[in-house]
Amino acid sequence: MVVVEDSNSGSSIISCSNVFLLQSTKPVFAQTDRKYLLSKGLRTYLKEFATLAQCLFGEHLFSTDPKKHVAIVESEKTAIIAAGFIPDSLWLATAGKGNLKPEKLKVLHQRQVKLYPDLGACEKWQTIAAGLPNITVSTISTILEKRATPADRAQGLDLADYLLRENNLVF
Numbered sequence: 189m190v191v192v193e194d195s196n197s198g199s200s201i202i203s204c205s206n207v208f209l210l211q212s213t214k215p216v217f218a219q220t221d222r223k224y225l226l227s228k229g230l231r232t233y234l235k236e237f238a239t240l241a242q243c244l245f246g247e248h249l250f251s252t253d254p255k256k257h258v259a260i261v262e263s264e265k266t267a268i269i270a271a272g273f274i275p276d277s278l279w280l281a282t283a284g285k286g287n288l289k290p291e292k293l294k295v296l297h298q299r300q301v302k303l304y305p306d307l308g309a310c311e312k313w314q315t316i317a318a319g320l321p322n323i324t325v326s327t328i329s330t331i332l333e334k335r336a337t338p339a340d341r342a343q344g345l346d347l348a349d350y351l352l353r354e355n356n357l358v359f
Contacts, residue, residue, distance in 0.1 A: 262283075266348040267279040
């Protein structure tokens with residue numbers, strides 16, 4: 189999901205795949221914007237008027253239960269699978285090992301956060317977590333590092349792979 193903000197009007201466009209929703213407080217702007225999009229195209233509009241910023245996968249679920257603990261993983265696949273097995277947390281994904289960045293995590297202001305790094309990313313995520321202001325990281329899971337066999341490391345398994353394997357759901 190990408191959140192786009194119009195730098196001139198301050199209104200937001202939220203993109204979920206190929207669906208774009210215009211959020212504006214000014215109906216006149218919305219009409220003008222639609223005409224502009226139809227005549228010049230979305231790519232031109234975004235170049236001229238918008239600032240793009242990638243957000244966390246699953247961030248749109250914050251409003252469903254503001255008191256749930258937040259669990260962050262690397263992969264979108266892992267977030268979806270973990271949500272099925274461990275529904276008491278709100279599962280988000282960074283969409284890449286190197287995407288655990290303070291600017292992406294601003295939305296987690298004053299939320300309890302648990303990090304579940306993939307194999308090989310534990311130390312890096314611990315370093316990043318130590319420098320996050322106003323975010324309480326209650327746990328940085330090392331379970332994958334502790335349980336991984338050399339074969340698991342070679343395959344690059346993640347939390348989803350372990351959850352499926354431990355529940356005999358390997359495909």
